[in-house]
Each structure stands twice: as C-alpha cells, then as structure tokens.
Amino acid sequence: MNAREKLQLSWELAFFPPRLNAFCAETKGNLAAANPTQDFLDALDDAQRLHLALPARGYASQRALERLALYQARSRAYGMPNFIKNVRRKLARPDLPDREVPPRLVRDIAIPLITRTRKANTLEN
Numbered sequence: 001m002n003a004r005e006k007l008q009l010s011w012e013l014a015f016f017p018p019r020l021n022a023f024c025a026e027t028k029g030n031l032a033a034a035n036p037t038q039d040f041l042d043a044l045d046d047a048q049r050l051h052l053a054l055p056a057r058g059y060a061s062q063r064a065l066e067r068l069a070l071y072q073a074r075s076r077a078y079g080m081p082n083f084i085k086n087v088r089r090k091l092a093r094p095d096l097p098d099r100e101v102p103p104r105l106v107r108d109i110a111i112p113l114i115t116r117t118r119k120a121n122t123l124e125n
Contacts, residue, residue, distance in 0.1 A: 001039040010046035011109045015071040017078045031090035044088060049098050050105055051081040058103030068106055
C-alpha cells in the first residue's frame, strides 16, 4: 500500500462509518481474534489522530484544513471518535501521545459525504 492509499484509508476509517463497520462485520465482532495488516493498523492510528485538535501550522492548505474541520464536525453525529477508540482498544493498540492532528494528515482528500437518509412521509393527502 503506497502512502496515498494509506492516507485515503485513514480518512475513510475516520470519517466514513461504513468503512469501519465493514471491518467490524468481517471480524464478526471478534476484534481480538482479528489479524489486520500493519498498514491497516497504522491507518487506524491515523484515523484517531484525525479527530484531534486542528494543527496551528504546517498543514497543506486552508481548504484542506476547512475540509478536515467539516468532516470532524459531521462525524460527531455518528460517534466516530469513540468508535475508533473502542476498536483500537480491542485491537490492543497503545494510546497515542499526540494532542493535535499531524500536519502530514491534513490533505485535500475527498470521501463520500456523511449524510443521514430521511424516511419519506408515507401519509397521503
């Protein structure tokens, strides 16, 4: 897996719930017995880092920083920070010492939009 693919995976794990749900479904909830690759584990660590405070400097562009802030805000509705922490804990990953998102992760990455689907009004007039 090259660096760009790993970065894309990190963003998807952090901000696109179906990606992390698919991993949990593949393991059928038994994360302790899962044997993910090192690239996946590193991407999962970076996914947790993406939920930290925004960096003060060193990021790629203002647009990338704004996109990250928007994704952070939208992912809160799905409880993604806690979900990632719980998955990492079950995989026995060590706590991360970082306090803010590393600037290398702030890139203009596009992932599918996080939206909730609304049920159509079934009442007829």
